[in-house]
Amino acid sequence: MLRRFEVHRATSVEEAVDLRVRYGDDAAVYAGGTELLLAMKLGIARWAHLIDVKPIRELSRVAVARDTVRIGATVTHWDLERHPDVTRVLPALARLEASVANVRVRAAGTLAGNIAFAEPHADPPALLVALGARVVARGRRGERTLPLEEFVTGMYQTALGGDEILTAVEVPVPAPDARAAYVKFQVLERPSVGVAIVAKVNGASFAGPPAVVVGAVDELPRRVDTAALAGASLADARVADALAASARAAVSPVADLAGSEEYKRHLVGVFARRALTALAAG
Ligand SMILES: Cc1cc2nc3c(=O)[nH]c(=O)nc-3n(C[C@H](O)[C@H](O)[C@H](O)COP(=O)(O)OP(=O)(O)OC[C@H]3O[C@@H](n4cnc5c(N)ncnc54)[C@H](O)[C@@H]3O)c2cc1C
Secondary structure (H helix, E strand, O other), X not given: OOOOOXXXXXXXXXXXXXXXXXXXXXXXXEOOOOOHHHHHHOOOOOOOEEEEOOOOHHHHOEEXXXXXXXXXXXXXXXXXXXXXXXXXXXXXXXXXXXXXXXXXXXXHOEHHHHHHHOOOOOOHHHHHHHHOOEEEEEEOOEEEEEEHHHHEEEOOEEOOXXXXXXXXXXXXXXXXXXXXXXXXXXXXXXXXXXEEEEEEEEOOEEOOOOXXXXXXXXXXXXXXXXXXXXXXEOOOHHHHHHHHHHHHHHOOOOOEOOEOHHHHHHHHHHHHHHHHHHHHOO
């Protein structure tokens, strides 16, 4: 059952920051509420004050500059899967977003909320880390931008300060010769394993080492060592073997309802191969 709480509708980032400072640990930022209200209903979390950031207009936009796609903190998964600029510039992200949860969660839940909650069983972080995404946070001392890899520090833990709110996720526009793919395995509500691959491709070979990141099995998304794959052919079976072995070695799976450590490590190898196949298919 939900206990009583007060909702403060912030209309500017400055107001949201002031509310964070005023209510401290008694308050949480509230976007789509898909995680927050569930946690409160289950009694896992209790806040007397919720700071609703949805009325802040500047957070609701997706803007494409020459080299960056800036996704405001209240943009939902549903917005992203169909946004014309996202489907054009970051098609792999648009496809990933269409595979998150169900339509009700996607319509209310935001990408920023997914990241800020830092639930390890999540889809976007693996691909976003592989794409080199950054998060933008604003607090009393102004704005700072940090790599997503540094923002998520552990299971349900981030580098967000007590006075800060996340205002945007910035994704570099991929180079014209870059390709990206994300594949996952999911039997429960959330992914058991997700593997993202982003690579510059020269004909049928990697132009350099691909960025490969495994998500959902570990406390944090894990980068795979791919230095040996620079220049390798995408269709070479030995490349798939090497990538699978490297991906399995990169993770320390957490055993849970989705599977044992050993099973998840096996899945990581299988899905690393599938990610390569998806990338090769274009
Ligand atoms: C049934 C179900 C199935 C799901 N399946 C998947 C899945 O398949 N794949 C997947 O990746 N995810 C899945 N999710 C997670 C889903 O993506 C997240 O619930 C959603 O993105 C959270 O966004 P929100 O806006 O609702 O966040 P909220 O619930 O509003 O907030 C979540 C957390 O982030 C904080 N927060 C939110 N916005 C900000 C901000 N701007 N600044 C600072 N802190 C902020 C809140 O304080 C809270 O701690 C699932 C969730 C549910 C409930």
